[in-house]
Amino acid sequence: MTTITKEQPTPAQAPDGGPLLQASGVIMRFGGLTAVRDVDLTVNSGEIVGLIGPNGAGKTTFFNCLTGLYVPTEGTVSYRGEILPPKPHLVTQAGVARTFQNIRLFSNMTVLENVLVGRHTRTREGLLSALIRGPRYHKAEARSRERAMEILEFIGLADKADHLSRNLPYGEQRKLEIARALASEPGLLLLDEPTAGMNPQETRATEELVFAIRDQGIAVLVIEHDMRFIFNLCDRVAVLVQGEKLVEGTSDIVQQDERVIAAYLGEPFEGAPADEGDAAVEQAEAGFGAEAEAEAGAGTRAEAGADAGIAADDAGEEQENDR
Numbered sequence: 001m002t003t004i005t006k007e008q009p010t011p012a013q014a015p016d017g018g019p020l021l022q023a024s025g026v027i028m029r030f031g032g033l034t035a036v037r038d039v040d041l042t043v044n045s046g047e048i049v050g051l052i053g054p055n056g057a058g059k060t061t062f063f064n065c066l067t068g069l070y071v072p073t074e075g076t077v078s079y080r081g082e083i084l085p086p087k088p089h090l091v092t093q094a095g096v097a098r099t100f101q102n103i104r105l106f107s108n109m110t111v112l113e114n115v116l117v118g119r120h121t122r123t124r125e126g127l128l129s130a131l132i133r134g135p136r137y138h139k140a141e142a143r144s145r146e147r148a149m150e151i152l153e154f155i156g157l158a159d160k161a162d163h164l165s166r167n168l169p170y171g172e173q174r175k176l177e178i179a180r181a182l183a184s185e186p187g188l189l190l191l192d193e194p195t196a197g198m199n200p201q202e203t204r205a206t207e208e209l210v211f212a213i214r215d216q217g218i219a220v221l222v223i224e225h226d227m228r229f230i231f232n233l234c235d236r237v238a239v240l241v242q243g244e245k246l247v248e249g250t251s252d253i254v255q256q257d258e259r260v261i262a263a264y265l266g267e268p269f270e271g272a273p274a275d276e277g278d279a280a281v282e283q284a285e286a287g288f289g290a291e292a293e294a295e296a297g298a299g300t301r302a303e304a305g306a307d308a309g310i311a312a313d314d315a316g317e318e319q320e321n322d323r
């Protein structure tokens with residue numbers, strides 16, 4: 001991470017605009033199970049918003065509704081005032097990018113190639129142009145590589161551009177996922193448990209990275225179980241419990257809320273470092289953090305490929321890394 005300043009902007013400085021993402025009355029049912037119940041959520045430009053709640057609360061399902069992987073049973077999702085089409089690649093094209101709870105990289109591709117895959121929604125060169133490989137194609141490709149390298153510099157992976165992604169340590173694979181999402185030049189980035197499986201140092205570095213992303217003008221909506229991470233980072237936090245939005249407010253309000261304490265935290269969050277054994281963090285992590293795999297199953301692997309714009313078959317085996 002080259003352009004990251006140590007000084008963290010205060011939340012009060014952050015919001016600088018109107019609604020970017022607006023989800024209204026989102027309901028998602030799977031047969032008899034209602035995973036998301038009438039959830040409204042707004043992310044304004046310049047904001048970092050947190051989404052927390054116990055495992056199985058519907059957080060990932062809600063993300064899937066926002067990003068076109070699922071078509072909500074009811075409700076609407078709009079971005080910059082326009083209803084988002086229920087197709088992942090169109091949502092990415094509209095300016096909303098995401099990472100997944102389980103890492104989804106193309107393991108046999110290099111770090112740089114993974115980022116280039118993320119750029120495809122922003123490059124206009126069509127198949128014909130790619131086949132002919134004329135000057136326009138070469139120019140566009142050179143520009144893409146240049147931009148992908150800039151993003152890798154920013155993320156701190158430029159020196160590993162030629163490494164196969166499967167050879168990266170786990171924390172760097174998570175960073176690479178963020179780099180790939182950034183490559184689509186989003187206005188809003190959705191992160192699903194970006195620090196899962198990271199050590200405390202990596203988690204703190206990710207915190208700085210998210211601030212740096214926001215400072216580049218990209219709003220962030222983040223799901224996370226690490227309460228220190230969430231409460232340090234977020235301008236606003238929404239709490240989902242059993243598919244319903246229980247509470248929403250500033251970090252200060254949410255961490256003292258009796259209902260949140262009862263349903264999720266266990267006791268008020270005091271902000272002690274997680275590695276020094278904060279009781280609330282430990283409770284939250286012990287009770288809910290070790291993620292029982294609740295994602296949608298077989299279908300999503302192919303969909304991730306489609307989301308990235310190429311079939312997994314064409315790009316080498318896609319890697320899902322559960323940790």
Ligand SMILES: Nc1ncnc2c1ncn2[C@@H]1O[C@H](COP(=O)(O)OP(=O)(O)O)[C@@H](O)[C@H]1O
Pocket residue numbers: 030033035053054055056057058059060061062294295296297
């Ligand atoms: N594709 C699906 N089909 C059926 N049930 C699902 C599907 N996806 C999620 N669920 C269920 O929805 C609920 C919420 O899951 P999820 O959104 O993964 O929770 P969280 O991310 O908050 O841990 C769980 O009960 C889960 O089993």
Ligand SMILES: [Mg+2]
Pocket residue numbers: 059060061101294
């Ligand atoms: Mg989840």
